[in-house]
Amino acid sequence: MKTSIVGLGQTEFSKNSGRSELKLAVEAILAALQDAGLEVNDVDGLVRYTWDNTSEATIVNALGIPALKYYGETEFGGVNCCGAVAQASAAIEAGLASCVVFYRALNARSGVRFGRGERVLEERDGTLLSRQPEPPGDIYSAPFGLLVPGQHHALYAQAYAGHYGLDTEQVTNMLGSIAVTQRAYANKNPRALLRDRTLSMDEYRAGRVISTPLRVFDYCLETDGAMAMVIVSRERARSLSGKAVDVLAAGQYIFPGSAPMYLYAPHTYSLAPEIVGQELFGKAGVNAADIDVAMIYDATSIMVPIALEDFGLVERGGAHDFLTSGEHGSRGSLPVNTHGGLLSEGYFHGLNTIAEGVRQLRDESFNQVSAETAFITLRGASSMVLGRA
Amino acid sequence: MTIIRPSDEFLDEPFWKNLAWGTLHLNCCDDCGASHHPPSPICPRCRSWNTGWKPASGRARLKSFTEVHHPVHSLLESAVPYVVTLVELEEGVRMVSGIPAGRKVDLRVGMALQCEVIRYDERFALPYFLPDAKLDRVTAGRSETN
Numbered sequence: 001m002k003t004s005i006v007g008l009g010q011t012e013f014s015k016n017s018g019r020s021e022l023k024l025a026v027e028a029i030l031a032a033l034q035d036a037g038l039e040v041n042d043v044d045g046l047v048r049y050t051w052d053n054t055s056e057a058t059i060v061n062a063l064g065i066p067a068l069k070y071y072g073e074t075e076f077g078g079v080n081c082c083g084a085v086a087q088a089s090a091a092i093e094a095g096l097a098s099c100v101v102f103y104r105a106l107n108a109r110s111g112v113r114f115g116r117g118e119r120v121l122e123e124r125d126g127t128l129l130s131r132q133p134e135p136p137g138d139i140y141s142a143p144f145g146l147l148v149p150g151q152h153h154a155l156y157a158q159a160y161a162g163h164y165g166l167d168t169e170q171v172t173n174m175l176g177s178i179a180v181t182q183r184a185y186a187n188k189n190p191r192a193l194l195r196d197r198t199l200s201m202d203e204y205r206a207g208r209v210i211s212t213p214l215r216v217f218d219y220c221l222e223t224d225g226a227m228a229m230v231i232v233s234r235e236r237a238r239s240l241s242g243k244a245v246d247v248l249a250a251g252q253y254i255f256p257g258s259a260p261m262y263l264y265a266p267h268t269y270s271l272a273p274e275i276v277g278q279e280l281f282g283k284a285g286v287n288a289a290d291i292d293v294a295m296i297y298d299a300t301s302i303m304v305p306i307a308l309e310d311f312g313l314v315e316r317g318g319a320h321d322f323l324t325s326g327e328h329g330s331r332g333s334l335p336v337n338t339h340g341g342l343l344s345e346g347y348f349h350g351l352n353t354i355a356e357g358v359r360q361l362r363d364e365s366f367n368q369v370s371a372e373t374a375f376i377t378l379r380g381a382s383s384m385v386l387g388r389a
Numbered sequence: 390m391t392i393i394r395p396s397d398e399f400l401d402e403p404f405w406k407n408l409a410w411g412t413l414h415l416n417c418c419d420d421c422g423a424s425h426h427p428p429s430p431i432c433p434r435c436r437s438w439n440t441g442w443k444p445a446s447g448r449a450r451l452k453s454f455t456e457v458h459h460p461v462h463s464l465l466e467s468a469v470p471y472v473v474t475l476v477e478l479e480e481g482v483r484m485v486s487g488i489p490a491g492r493k494v495d496l497r498v499g500m501a502l503q504c505e506v507i508r509y510d511e512r513f514a515l516p517y518f519l520p521d522a523k524l525d526r527v528t529a530g531r532s533e534t535n
């Protein structure tokens with residue numbers, strides 16, 4: 001890939017932004033452009049999730065973007081966080097646009113909440129009806145009470161435990177080490193929603209059970225806010241302010257049963273076939289061992305051990321020992337989610353996951369490690385490798 | 390008694406009609422013989438349009454499960470805790486299922502299950518999968534899960 005991320009912008013993360021998603025989007029986009037040393041008139045492409053409520057037309061009209069030559073959308077929300085960057089890159093490399101902004105604006109705490117069944121069910125005379133064509137909450141799952149993504153993650157976690165023969169205590173220790181370590185990262189991150197709340201292993205264990213084996217601290221936050229990033233060609237990036245981070249490879253990968261919620265695929269303890277990592281690292285020209293820092297989309301904590309194994313960052317079945325011995329911490333061999341993750345910084349559907357990878361490679365992280373390459377993934381459905389410019 | 394169901398317009402479809410009549414049927418391919426779920430108009434394996442329905446053996450293995458404690462809808466507050474399962478049928482397809490309210494079972498990933506269709510009214514029934522001790526053989530060294 002021959003593109004670079006040259007600007008990052010965001011609003012504060014909050015539980016109630018107190019303003020419209022459009023206003024949030026515009027704030028984030030302007031901040032990202034300023035960070036890049038670019039202007040609104042430079043923007044000729046936009047990429048967003050189909051699930052976003054703020055359309056490209058609204059952004060063009062609100063900001064007075066003179067000419068939008070590429071407007072791309074991607075499905076499944078945060079599942080395609082890295083794929084949105086791939087899409088922006090493809091547009092640039094195809095010559096459709098030269099400066100693409102990827103944005104996300106959502107009042108996910110004060111507005112519609114993804115963790116609620118009301119989103120997929122209709123209530124009528126005391127009965128709940130499903131008409132969803134696909135999970136979560138589709139007609140084949142909803143009658144059993146499988147309604148929201150967080151419950152699907154509990155199924156992944158139990159499948160992982162069952163496959164490797166982990167007992168309840170081992171699962172608790174493995175997942176708890178993620179929640180606790182990431183909270184410690186967040187405690188040093190002024191952007192994090194939970195910067196002022198510490199979390200100990202005892203507090204993690206005492207957290208109420210949401211859906212076995214996951215407890216409340218295994219789940220990501222719900223957040224209001226907006227983020228944006230600016231993507232240009234690598235060549236153009238070199239002429240800008242010097243904050244560029246190169247996209248070495250970015251890809252998307254779904255296969256029968258893997259989307260949207262990974263219920264019908266052949267395995268549930270592993271969420272990405274080996275070929276995904278092989279192709280991604282192959283294109284990036286790196287090995288798994290070369291990765292210095294990993295940002296793993298942690299909608300729940302179980303995503304971390306599964307991704308570490310799926311991409312060969314840790315050997316199969318090795319995640320429990322890796323995590324319980326703190327290798328993902330700031331002094332470990334592979335720091336993970338150094339911003340605190342979706343669990344403790346804020347839930348921005350992958351944009352803040354990507355942003356921390358960028359920040360690490362710009363030496364702007366609040367938990368800075370020595371890093372030349374960063375790896376980012378949402379269970380292999382979209383993945384990316386970034387490198388220092 | 391479940392309070393979540395497919396909206397009425399879906400209940401005339403073969404999957405639900407067959408269940409209401411008492412048996413789990415799977416969408417299958419008349420050319421290659423494979424079953425697939427969820428139903429689709431074409432066989433995902435050989436891409437034949439000659440698809441139909443055949444009764445499932447009812448035998449399955451447990452791939453995962455979760456006991457839901459947190460109600461995600463106000464009408465589910467008295468339903469929790471309830472168990473959701475992910476099962477793999479002998480025919481090679483996976484299905485979401487559950488454990489009926491009031492039944493206490495010990496679940497272990499990998500265990501053998503048998504389908505039990507429970508009917509809620511003349512149009513609506515669900516395929517549950519319960520442990521089948523006769524078929525299950527505990528593998529030595531398999532750890533306990535929840």
